[in-house]
Amino acid sequence: MVEEEGFQRYLAHIILWIGIAIVAFPVYLALVASTQDNAVIANGQMSLLPGGHFLETYYQTLFVGTSGSTREPVLNMMLNSLIMALLIAVGKIAISIISAYAIVYFRFPFRMAIFWIIFITLMLPVEVRIYPTYKIVADLHLLDSYAGLSLPLIASATATLLFRQFFMTVPDELLEASRIDGAGPFRFFWDTLLPLSRTNMAALFVILFILGWNQYLWPLLITTRDDMQTIQVGIRKMITTTDALTEWPVVMATALLAMLPPVFVVVVMQKLFVRGLVETEK
Amino acid sequence: MQKQSIFQSKLLPYALVAPQLAIVLIFFYWPAAQAVIQSFLLQDAFGLSTSFVWFENYLELFKDPAYFAAIVRTFAFSFAIAVSSLSFALLLAVMADKPLRGSTLYRTLLIWPYAVAPPVVGVLWVFMLHPSLGVLSRYLRAMGVDWNPLLNGDQAAALIILAAAWKQISYNFLFFLAGLQSIPKSVIEAAAIDGARPMRRFWTVIFPLLSPTIFFLLVINIVYAFFDTFGIIDTMTRGGPGKATETLVYKVYTDGLLGGNLGSSAAQSVILMVIVVVLTGIQFRFVERKVTY
Numbered sequence: 001m002v003e004e005e006g007f008q009r010y011l012a013h014i015i016l017w018i019g020i021a022i023v024a025f026p027v028y029l030a031l032v033a034s035t036q037d038n039a040v041i042a043n044g045q046m047s048l049l050p051g052g053h054f055l056e057t058y059y060q061t062l063f064v065g066t067s068g069s070t071r072e073p074v075l076n077m078m079l080n081s082l083i084m085a086l087l088i089a090v091g092k093i094a095i096s097i098i099s100a101y102a103i104v105y106f107r108f109p110f111r112m113a114i115f116w117i118i119f120i121t122l123m124l125p126v127e128v129r130i131y132p133t134y135k136i137v138a139d140l141h142l143l144d145s146y147a148g149l150s151l152p153l154i155a156s157a158t159a160t161l162l163f164r165q166f167f168m169t170v171p172d173e174l175l176e177a178s179r180i181d182g183a184g185p186f187r188f189f190w191d192t193l194l195p196l197s198r199t200n201m202a203a204l205f206v207i208l209f210i211l212g213w214n215q216y217l218w219p220l221l222i223t224t225r226d227d228m229q230t231i232q233v234g235i236r237k238m239i240t241t242t243d244a245l246t247e248w249p250v251v252m253a254t255a256l257l258a259m260l261p262p263v264f265v266v267v268v269m270q271k272l273f274v275r276g277l278v279e280t281e282k
Numbered sequence: 283m284q285k286q287s288i289f290q291s292k293l294l295p296y297a298l299v300a301p302q303l304a305i306v307l308i309f310f311y312w313p314a315a316q317a318v319i320q321s322f323l324l325q326d327a328f329g330l331s332t333s334f335v336w337f338e339n340y341l342e343l344f345k346d347p348a349y350f351a352a353i354v355r356t357f358a359f360s361f362a363i364a365v366s367s368l369s370f371a372l373l374l375a376v377m378a379d380k381p382l383r384g385s386t387l388y389r390t391l392l393i394w395p396y397a398v399a400p401p402v403v404g405v406l407w408v409f410m411l412h413p414s415l416g417v418l419s420r421y422l423r424a425m426g427v428d429w430n431p432l433l434n435g436d437q438a439a440a441l442i443i444l445a446a447a448w449k450q451i452s453y454n455f456l457f458f459l460a461g462l463q464s465i466p467k468s469v470i471e472a473a474a475i476d477g478a479r480p481m482r483r484f485w486t487v488i489f490p491l492l493s494p495t496i497f498f499l500l501v502i503n504i505v506y507a508f509f510d511t512f513g514i515i516d517t518m519t520r521g522g523p524g525k526a527t528e529t530l531v532y533k534v535y536t537d538g539l540l541g542g543n544l545g546s547s548a549a550q551s552v553i554l555m556v557i558v559v560v561l562t563g564i565q566f567r568f569v570e571r572k573v574t575y
Contacts, residue, residue: 008380008480009380009382011377012377012378012380012382013382015373015374015377016374016377016378016382016388016392019370019373019374019377019392019451020388020391020392022448023391023392023394023395023448023451023452024391025410026403026406026407026409026410026448027398027406029406029409029410029417030406030409033409041415042415043415044414044415044416044419044420046415046417048417094301095301095302095305096302098298098299098301098302099298099299099301099302099303101298102294102295102296102298102299103295103299104285105285105288105289106288106289106290106291106294106295106298107288108292108295108296111295114299114303117303117306117307117311118299118302118303118306121306121310122562124310124314124555124558124559125509125558127509127512127531127534127554128317128509128531128534128551128554128555128558129310129313129314129317129551129555130534130535130538130551131317131534131538131544131547131548131551132312132313132314132316132317132320132548132551133309133313135313135316136308136309136312136313136316137309151305151309152309152310154305154309155305155306155308155309155310156310157306160302167285168285172285172286172287175287175288176287184289185289185291185294188289210396210397213399214397214398214399214400216399216400216401216512216513216516217512217513217516217535220516232399232401232402232513233401235401235402235405235517236401236405236516236517239405239408239517248409248415251405251409252405252409255402255405255406258399258402259397259398259399259402262397262398262399263394263397263398265397266393266394266396266397267390267394270389270390270393273393274393274456277396277453277456278457278460
């Protein structure tokens, strides 16, 4: 074992705490701001300690929204974000696992061609094809709908690749065995493959949920109605008005509410999160 | 690599790939093809007629000093974000890799910003460094800095870079920590027995062994800076003041939003696609994380 001298060890602790402080400071500031009076903040007199407006601000944020003309309760925005994130995560896993199953466990004409068609989508994020995609979604009358929010973001190959690689590691004997038991492709998939994939699915779900919840550009483009806004889009609209009118405590409360679900998932399901992150990075 | 043991069925496999294939074709290939076709077309001012103009849209772009400036700016941003975030994350990861008490707690406290969405990052930082009410701006002004990112382009750029690097620390930290933990302890012990001091051990043994991770992260960070900074820029500066923080992706967005030149906007999209494909290609080629076919 390499000896770590006492001083080195103290230094490591200090550097790590400085790192944590840098990482946490903006969020602490948001928390403090969300409990103070807007007039004080707008004067640049904000205190670094929590104020007494916690309940008031969060009640207003969740159930009423800003005082502006386009008020929209943040709870509703969170619900939209949740539906979108779940649709993206579940949808992507569902369509990917069955297509990976077909590609690994069947031989059929154009199998590799289909695999490549799916694989290439890995390379291009939605940002580079926003307007043409917008036009298609508009032509399909999917603007301001949950389908429009989630379908274009489901079109990607990461999950398919992951399941394909996992299926390749499943021993052939399992298929032989279930065949002897008289299982067809459906039973084998449902009784054998799916239970084996549970951890992979969970890890993938964690990552996809976070990515889905945090989508911004796409929802910004295709939602026009206030009641279809996701929280990421909603928060931006809160600071569009001239600075003097921005209700900073509400904005900061919204920021904290926007990060709460994904941060919770990362902290509580850390193992799955790390696994999903490492595996989805090709 | 192929499975030896498979099912026989004529139609079932097609039914299984159909949903994904349909979504990919409708929401991926169709728009991508549209972008490519559009980029070769020129529409007149009233949208009444379109003509095929070969590469004119591309040539116009490359002749346009504003576009060239956006390319340079985007690469400069990416580089600054990647270098600052990577070096800070590496420092933290090296510290967290030591056998310290509470190391799992440290890890938890350092990885959560991964989950914070870019627009939220933008809002947090804009509040912290707002020229009139930002808490940190007070200190900057007390130190004699004339801080106003709403007017000063360089300061706005610095603000974007800081915020974007902040968000990416946790991701880089996780991968560095994993990389460090995969280095066999015996190698480091051998260097220690040879009398190498910690600093020397780091630069001559650990750093070279970590280079695949560094390279992988460099590419990931550049891609991140290209695309995921959109939300940060949009909430913090909207590409301004002037065009001081307008990146390529942001330019596609604003140019398209104004509904002006469809051909030019499409050409910009195609150029971005080429950049991503090249970056992904580099990543696959050099970072031996090959996908097996």
